[in-house]
Amino acid sequence: MAIHQNEERGPETQPAGRGTEPLTEQVEYRFPGRRVFVTGGARGIGRSIVEAFCRAGARVAFCDIDTVKGARTAAETGARFAEVDVCNGEALEACIAELFEAWGDLDVIINNVGISRFSPLVETSVEEFDRILATNLRPALITSRALARHRTAHPQANRYGRIINIASTRYLMSEPGSEGYAASKGGIRSLTHALALSLAPLHVTVNSIAPGWIEHANYEGLRPEDHAQHPSGRVGRPEDIARLCLFLCAEANDFIDGENITVDGGMTRKMIYVE
Helix, strand or coil, X not given: CEEEECCECCCCCCCCCXXXXXXXXXXXCCCCCCEEEEECCCCHHHHHHXXXXXXXXXXXXXXXXXXXXXXXXXXXXXXXXXXXXXXXXXXXXXXXXXXHHHHCCCCEEEECCCCEEECCHHHCCHHHHHHHHHHHCHHHHHHHHHHHHHHHHCXXXXXXCEEEEECCHHHCXXXXXXXXXXXXXXHHHHHHHHHHHHHHHHCCEXXXXXXXXXXXXXXXXXXXXXXXXXXXXXXXXXXXXXXXXXXXXXXXXXXXXXXEEEEXXXXXXXXXXXX
């Protein structure tokens, strides 16, 4: 049974002007004092998001089930780390309650945590299916509901808020044996626009990001054809998603709400037929 994480995966000749080297020139976003909470922040996309907001001056907390990588990420970024299995809803609620107590409110929640376990349909258990939904989908409801309850109890305070849910391009395309993962990411997409409407009176925008192939483990080990199949000319990196999170959280970008933004190098727009 193969295990994957949020479609993150640990170039034939490149098209002219395209390369696989990381972009060094970036737009600078600053979030001094903003309070940010990230689920699944110990590695991959989650860690990149934690790093990006720490560099931007935010106060950042994250949770993860991996204590070793979580402690390392916290030590290297200055972020606050809590060991939490998000399948335990009470533990996740307690983690957020501690942040409300310590910081007074949260400005940004990024629901990133995700697992997938691909298996033949005839071998897929209901328990495994439920585990994927409990990890990938339900925490986004729990964290969003916690923020809604807090903001409702303190209506005067904060007129800024952002929730970003990390989905996947697998919400709209699949391969055999991916039923649990596809269902959870489709749920994220639909939950996002429902939350956007529910949280609008509390000045919170809610959007989702659907990453394609994001390689965080061994980018240098990718084959030329891995890159070349993308219209962008390269496989994605965790920083691609982190930069979009920064953009969506910019205070001026509050007119983007209830949307899903695909970040996949153009793959879902590419017709693929055998010639």
